[in-house]
Amino acid sequence: MSGDMLGWDESVFRDETVFDFEYVPETFQHRGEQMETLKYALRPAVRGSRPLNVLARGPPGTGKTTAVQKLFDELAGVSDVQTVRVNCQVDATRYSVFSRIFEGLFDYEPPTSGISFKKLFGQITERLVEDDEVLVVALDDVNYLFYENEASETLYSLLRAHEAQSGAKIGVIVVSSDLDLDVIADLDGRVQSVFRPEEVYFNTYGEREIVDILRERVERGFVEGAVGPRILDAVAERTADSGGDLRVGIDLLRRAGLNAEMRGSTEVSVEDVEKAYEKAKHVHLSRHLRGLSESEQAFLRTLAEHDGKRAGDVYDPFHDTTDLGYTRYSEIINKLDQLGLIDAEYAEVEGRGRSRELSLSYDAEAVLERLE
Numbered sequence: 001m002s003g004d005m006l007g008w009d010e011s012v013f014r015d016e017t018v019f020d021f022e023y024v025p026e027t028f029q030h031r032g033e034q035m036e037t038l039k040y041a042l043r044p045a046v047r048g049s050r051p052l053n054v055l056a057r058g059p060p061g062t063g064k065t066t067a068v069q070k071l072f073d074e075l076a077g078v079s080d081v082q083t084v085r086v087n088c089q090v091d092a093t094r095y096s097v098f099s100r101i102f103e104g105l106f107d108y109e110p111p112t113s114g115i116s117f118k119k120l121f122g123q124i125t126e127r128l129v130e131d132d133e134v135l136v137v138a139l140d141d142v143n144y145l146f147y148e149n150e151a152s153e154t155l156y157s158l159l160r161a162h163e164a165q166s167g168a169k170i171g172v173i174v175v176s177s178d179l180d181l182d183v184i185a186d187l188d189g190r191v192q193s194v195f196r197p198e199e200v201y202f203n204t205y206g207e208r209e210i211v212d213i214l215r216e217r218v219e220r221g222f223v224e225g226a227v228g229p230r231i232l233d234a235v236a237e238r239t240a241d242s243g244g245d246l247r248v249g250i251d252l253l254r255r256a257g258l259n260a261e262m263r264g265s266t267e268v269s270v271e272d273v274e275k276a277y278e279k280a281k282h283v284h285l286s287r288h289l290r291g292l293s294e295s296e297q298a299f300l301r302t303l304a305e306h307d308g309k310r311a312g313d314v315y316d317p318f319h320d321t322t323d324l325g326y327t328r329y330s331e332i333i334n335k336l337d338q339l340g341l342i343d344a345e346y347a348e349v350e351g352r353g354r355s356r357e358l359s360l361s362y363d364a365e366a367v368l369e370r371l372e
């Protein structure tokens with residue numbers, strides 16, 4: 001076998017798992033300030049008091065979830081502090097958020113049938129008081145609670161827990177990646193009056209920062225010599241150009257590595273990166289689609305065939321496949337518009353007033369391919 005060709009039992013990867021999005025990186029560069037503020041807010045919990053609430057905002061892939069994960073890992077060693085991270089893309093109602101909290105505290109799921117919210121809530125707060133524990137809840141991707149109109153109720157219950165059950169100490173970290181959403185302004189007045197969070201902003205990483213961060217993945221993930229500095233720069237440049245979501249860079253590295261292997265080469269080339277970019281640039285799309293319900297997916301499939309048409313005209317084929325009514329249809333449009341998956345622009349229609357024109361924000365083929 002020649003020097004730069006891979007043998008059957010060889011790989012460019014040393015450890016491919018470092019390219020999983022769930023992988024928690026060993027070091028967390030360029031987030032010192034954000035971590036300081038978060039620690040400051042949570043410090044009271046370590047002393048047995050109610051922590052300060054936090055609102056963490058920033059575009060996708062800027063380390064918000066990782067920051068929470070790192071903090072919670074540190075708090076795991078502290079007695080009498082419980083932490084629960086809720087992914088609101090998956091648990092988008094008050095009831096399911098509290099089910100997840102219940103599961104975090106008791107290590108088993110609450111009974112699925114017949115238990116009222118009040119009871120669920122009562123069991124959680126009683127447990128905290130009995131064991132004299134402080135609870136920190138992170139509502140990750142809280143924007144999904146807003147899309148489902150569940151944000152105010154959920155936060156209200158969490159923030160007023162100490163009134164319902166004296167001695168219950170709960171702090172909340174609210175994480176949003178939807179920059180168009182004004183989290184505080186969009187809450188009910190009664191929630192606003194009790195929610196005065198510390199604010200932390202996660203700015204987009206610049207190209208040099210991306211290089212620093214990805215260098216560690218390259219060192220851990222690839223065998224020596226497989227990815228040189230020129231390749232790392234090319235990956236960082238594309239990541240920055242596509243908006244700075246670090247997931248694009250991580251996915252790009254993994255796919256470029258697979259492309260090199262496909263060629264049987266021991267070294268990743270710029271062409272491997274370019275080819276990989278066609279797929280990696282769609283990580284947002286894949287991530288959003290994964291969290292959608294059947295009917296939301298059905299809507300996207302319908303729209304892919306009727307791109308650019310008016311809401312009234314897309315409704316009929318949508319109704320034919322799903323049997324859903326216009327109210328639900330409008331809700332779906334609003335949510336997908338907020339998620340940035342579609343554009344719903346109001347336009348004047350002669351003789352019919354204003355109507356919304358619907359179009360996909362991504363290439364229809366890329367959407368359909370990922371919905372399969």
Ligand SMILES: Nc1ncnc2c1ncn2[C@@H]1O[C@H](COP(=O)(O)OP(=O)(O)OP(=O)(O)O)[C@@H](O)[C@H]1O
Binds near residue numbers: 031063
């Ligand atoms: N400073 C960093 N050092 C190392 N890895 C990082 C850093 N920031 C982010 N990452 C990695 O980038 C990926 C995305 O980060 P993370 O999930 O924390 O972003 P996020 O801001 O929560 O995104 P979203 O808002 O879309 O949920 C993860 O795989 C994470 O490990």
